[in-house]
Amino acid sequence: MPGPHRRGTTSRARLPNVVGMQPSIEVTAVSKRYRAVVAVDRLSFAVRPGEVTGFVGPNGAGKSTTMRVIVGLDTPDEGQALVNGVPYRSLRRPLTQVGVLLDASAVHPGRSARDHLLWLAHSNRLGRRRVDEVLELAGLAAAARRRAGGFSLGMRQRLGIAAALLGDPAVLVLDEPVNGLDPEGIVWIRGLLRSLAAEGRVVLVSSHLMSELEDTADHLLVVGRGRLLADVGVAELIERASRDQVHVRTEDRTAAMTVLANAGATVAALGADLLAVDGLPAARVSSALTGAGVPFSELQRHRASLEEAYMDLTRDETEFAAKGAGA
Numbered sequence: 154m155p156g157p158h159r160r161g162t163t164s165r166a167r168l169p170n171v172v173g174m175q176p177s178i179e180v181t182a183v184s185k186r187y188r189a190v191v192a193v194d195r196l197s198f199a200v201r202p203g204e205v206t207g208f209v210g211p212n213g214a215g216k217s218t219t220m221r222v223i224v225g226l227d228t229p230d231e232g233q234a235l236v237n238g239v240p241y242r243s244l245r246r247p248l249t250q251v252g253v254l255l256d257a258s259a260v261h262p263g264r265s266a267r268d269h270l271l272w273l274a275h276s277n278r279l280g281r282r283r284v285d286e287v288l289e290l291a292g293l294a295a296a297a298r299r300r301a302g303g304f305s306l307g308m309r310q311r312l313g314i315a316a317a318l319l320g321d322p323a324v325l326v327l328d329e330p331v332n333g334l335d336p337e338g339i340v341w342i343r344g345l346l347r348s349l350a351a352e353g354r355v356v357l358v359s360s361h362l363m364s365e366l367e368d369t370a371d372h373l374l375v376v377g378r379g380r381l382l383a384d385v386g387v388a389e390l391i392e393r394a395s396r397d398q399v400h401v402r403t404e405d406r407t408a409a410m411t412v413l414a415n416a417g418a419t420v421a422a423l424g425a426d427l428l429a430v431d432g433l434p435a436a437r438v439s440s441a442l443t444g445a446g447v448p449f450s451e452l453q454r455h456r457a458s459l460e461e462a463y464m465d466l467t468r469d470e471t472e473f474a475a476k477g478a479g480a
């Protein structure tokens with residue numbers, strides 16, 4: 154069984170690898186084209202330490218391409234990406250500075266999980282003890298000697314995360330780490346990401362699961378068609394999307410709709426006895442209904458979910474949406 158993440162990822166008290174400066178990722182005016190496709194379009198952002206930053210956007214928005222540029226696997230046509238102030242390719246012993254999970258299947262299928270990590274550790278002059286630590290941390294200790302080729306998707310993800318943590322890096326770039334994890338694994342990765350950030354690390358994590366990020370991320374970078382749509386705190390984005398919508402429960406829906414429309418609100422029915430009211434603060438909704446003698450049992454300001462906030466933001470940017478979806 155996977156072990157819980159109990160006490161951070163390192164026995165060291167402070168981050169050892171970025172002396173005299175904060176760890177960072179800085180992307181400046183990066184563009185990347187593949188023939189006719191503009192995958193990334195003059196994208197600029199900086200990722201702050203001490204927070205989990207979610208990297209989100211519709212399919213094909215350019216997230217993986219951007220992450221590949223950050224870790225030197227793709228060369229941008231324009232612009233630059235710096236990690237801890239330098240291009241990734243000029244880092245010495247990169248595993249000790251940047252932990253990367255991009256493609257969890259990129260493991261020699263005939264090698265055991267432990268041998269895979271030993272090989273990586275050796276290439277970066279890291280000790281064997283750390284290999285056993287990260288196997289334990291990722292819940293793979295019991296499977297350490299099994300061939301990685303026989304691993305499930307979730308186990309491969311765990312192995313990829315173990316590899317990313319091997320060098321105790323101050324910067325983490327994780328593409329869809331939740332992919333394939335079971336519910337226990339999802340809880341585990343959530344705790345792991347939060348504690349990595351709490352230790353002052355830079356944690357950039359792409360995901361399609363807004364519900365996951367709502368519980369995990371502090372900040373969001375939203376991209377669409379290669380461009381930056383938002384660079385915003387999760388709380389602020391939800392607050393913005395919540396607008397001033399008020400939900401009212403009433404037995405007399407028709408009368409309530411008439412009264413509120415006459416008071417200047419836009420009203421939509423959400424259910425037999427539930428209304429969504431836009432354009433009127435809660436106090437005015439209450440006084441209008443009370444004044445007209447329309448009974449109601451509940452009245453509360455609606456808090457948008459991160460999913461709703463995200464859908465608002467990306468509605469026009471979805472390149473591969475199913476025809477008719479959301480219409």
Ligand SMILES: Nc1ncnc2c1ncn2[C@@H]1O[C@H](COP(=O)(O)OP(=O)(O)OP(=O)(O)O)[C@@H](O)[C@H]1O
Pocket residue numbers: 187190191192210211212213214215216217218219
């Ligand atoms: N090696 C490549 N060759 C050609 N086109 C590519 C290549 N890699 C990415 N693209 C294209 O670039 C665009 C951005 O792709 P990318 O994989 O970066 O998006 P993404 O946001 O990670 O998508 P998803 O959420 O589906 O993983 C897409 O149109 C994709 O088809």
